[in-house]
Structure formats: C-alpha cells, structure tokens
Amino acid sequence: AQTVTQSQPEMSVQEAETVTLSCTYDTSESDYYLFWYKQPPSRQMILVIRQEAYKQQNATENRFSVNFQKAAKSFSLKISDSQLGDAAMYFCAYRSARGGADGLTFGKGTHLIIQP
Amino acid sequence: SQTIHQWPATLVQPVGSPLSLECTVEGTSNPNLYWYRQAAGRGLQLLFYSVGIGQISSEVPQNLSASRPQDRQFILSSKKLLLSDSGFYLCAWSSSGSSSLSGANVLTFGAGSRLTVL
Numbered sequence: 001a002q003t004v005t006q007s008q009p010e011m012s013v014q015e016a017e018t019v020t021l022s023c024t025y026d027t028s029e030s031d032y033y034l035f036w037y038k039q040p041p042s043r044q045m046i047l048v049i050r051q052e053a054y055k056q057q058n059a060t061e062n063r064f065s066v067n068f069q070k071a072a073k074s075f076s077l078k079i080s081d082s083q084l085g086d087a088a089m090y091f092c093a094y095r096s097a098r099g100g101a102d103g104l105t106f107g108k109g110t111h112l113i114i115q116p
Numbered sequence: 117s118q119t120i121h122q123w124p125a126t127l128v129q130p131v132g133s134p135l136s137l138e139c140t141v142e143g144t145s146n147p148n149l150y151w152y153r154q155a156a157g158r159g160l161q162l163l164f165y166s167v168g169i170g171q172i173s174s175e176v177p178q179n180l181s182a183s184r185p186q187d188r189q190f191i192l193s194s195k196k197l198l199l200s201d202s203g204f205y206l207c208a209w210s211s212s213g214s215s216s217l218s219g220a221n222v223l224t225f226g227a228g229s230r231l232t233v234l
Contacts (some may be wrong), residue, residue, distance in 0.1 A: 033221045043204055045160075045225035087138040091159065095221050101148040101167045101212070103175075104223055 002027045002094050006107035013082045014115045021077045022068075023092030031097040034068065034075045035104065040088040048090070051075065053097070067116045079112075086115045118143035122207045122226035128234055135145045135194040137181075139207030142188065147209040150188040150223065151182055153205040166190060167212065202233045 003026045013019035013025045025034070036048040051059045051068050058066050063083075079086055089111050093104040119142045129135060141147050148167055162175045164182035172182050179198050183191045190207060193222045208223040 035222070037137075037225075043230075045206060045208075045228075047222060047224070050159045050222060067163040068169075074223065077184050095223075101154070101165050101210075103208075104160075105152045105162075106160040 002029075002096070002105045003031075004092050004094050004105050004107040004108050006091075006092055008110045009108075010111040012081075012115060013084050015082055015084060017082055018078060018080045019082055021079075021090050021092075021112065023044065023075045023077070023107055025073050025075065025092070027073070027094065029096055029098065031076040033095045033097055034066075035093040035095070036064070036066070036077045036095060037106075038086075038088045039091065039109070040085075045053060045091075048065075049077065055104065060103045065066075082114050084114050087112060120126050120207060120209055120224060122205075122229055123230060125227065129197050129230070129231065131233055132196045134230070135192070135197050135201070137192040137205055137231075139190045139209075139226055140188055141194075141209045141227040144188070144209070144211065145186060149184065150194050150208040150210075152206045152225075154207065154228075156203070160206065164192070165183065169194045178222050179190055188209065197233045198201045199233050202231055203215060203233060207217070 032053045033053045035089045037045045038048050049061045063080045065078045089109045091109045092107040122139045150165045152164045154160050166184045168225045179193050207226040210223045
C-alpha cells in the first residue's frame with residue numbers, strides 16, 4: 001500500500017517570501033500521479049498542482065512549483081511571493097496510474113501561516 | 117463545465133439517529149465518485165468509491181454505507197450514528213477516462229458536509 005508523509009505539521013512564512021512544503025511517499029509502482037491540494041478555512045479542497053511521474057520536468061502553476069525527485073520519492077511544493085490568501089492546510093496526495101477508480105492517498109497535511 | 121454539489125453543509129445529529137448525505141455531479145456522465153472523511157486535525161480517509169450505478173467499493177469497515185442510485189448521485193448513509201462518526205465528509209468525482217489528458221486522475225471535491233454527533 002502507498003503511504004504519503006508530510007513531516008511539517010505547521011509552517012510559517014512572511015508575506016512575499018518563499019516557502020517550501022515537504023512531502024515524501026512510498027510506493028512500489030513506477031507510474032503514478034502526485035498532487036498538492038489546498039484547503040482554506042472554508043474546508044473546500046482545491047487542486048494546486050499535479051505531477052505525472054513519467055515526466056521529468058517539474059510542474060509549475062504561476063507562483064506554485066514542485067521539486068519532484070522520483071528516485072528519492074520526494075515531492076515538495078514551493079510557493080513564491082507568498083500572499084495572505086495562501087494561508088491554508090496543504091495536502092500532498094498520491095494516485096496510482098494503473099487504471100481503475102483508485103482514490104487519492106493523502107498525507108496528514110501542513111498548516112501554512114502567512115505573517116503580514 | 118462540471119460542478120459537484122453536496123448537502124447538507126452542516127448537520128448535528130444525536131447518537132443512534134440515521135444519516136443521509138447526498139452528492140450530485142453535473143456536466144459529466146459516468147463519473148467515478150468518492151466519499152472521504154476528515155476527522156479533526158487529521159488527513160483525508162477514503163471511505164467508499166463507485167465506478168457506476170449500484171457499484172460500491174468500501175475501503176474501510178465502517179458504521180456507514182454508500183449507494184449510487186443514479187449515474188451522478190452518491191449517497192452516504194448510516195442507520196445508527198456513533199460519536200466517532202463526527203467529522204467533515206467530502207464527496208469527490210473524477211473522469212472515468214484512462215488518459216491523463218482527460219484529467220482522469222484529478223479528483224474534484226465538493227464543499228463538504230460537517231457532521232457533529234452528540
């Protein structure tokens with residue numbers, strides 16, 4: 001079974017600074033997908049960024065980028081120019097690419113605080 | 117565009133009472149559907165998923181059950197709630213296509229239902 005570990009229960013960053021959230025995972029599969037989801041106080045889960053394991057290039061979405069290290073099974077999220085609206089819980093998630101309807105396996109989350 | 121609706125948003129129920137949470141998806145057909153639970157201070161736990169009408173897979177033995185009476189409707193139920201059933205319940209959908217280009221591997225979540233069992 002796959003597991004996802006987020007070792008930082010809470011992170012704090014000054015507004016406009018850069019922060020990196022860590023995520024490691026364990027799997028025996030070679031093809032899979034990795035995700036970062038954001039959960040603001042409203043509790044709505046919002047997709048931030050997605051990475052296909054077969055792609056070597058790191059995914060980017062505006063101020064959000066990932067550092068995907070497949071051999072190390074590491075998938076960190078970098079938020080540049082942090083904004084107050086980035087304050088939320090961030091969840092790293094894994095999904096197998098083998099087909100079927102497997103859901104996502106989530107880490108326990110990192111609470112990101114933005115200091116004004 | 118596709119949308120997902122979940123209700124009720126908030127529910128307070130006594131121990132031993134029944135439960136019904138409903139989720140519907142619009143703008144797509146034959147979606148994969150999921151129920152997750154998020155206990156306080158914890159991550160998300162997959163409870164049930166469904167690939168079609170009447171087809172339900174349970175991930176964790178629960179006091180809960182799920183049903184899919186229509187293609188885009190997914191219901192989470194309990195006959196008798198326990199205190200431990202309190203939590204935040206999220207419904208999600210994904211495309212049933214196999215290509216990553218179809219976004220098949222992205223789950224889109226509803227706004228959630230907060231259940232408090234007293």
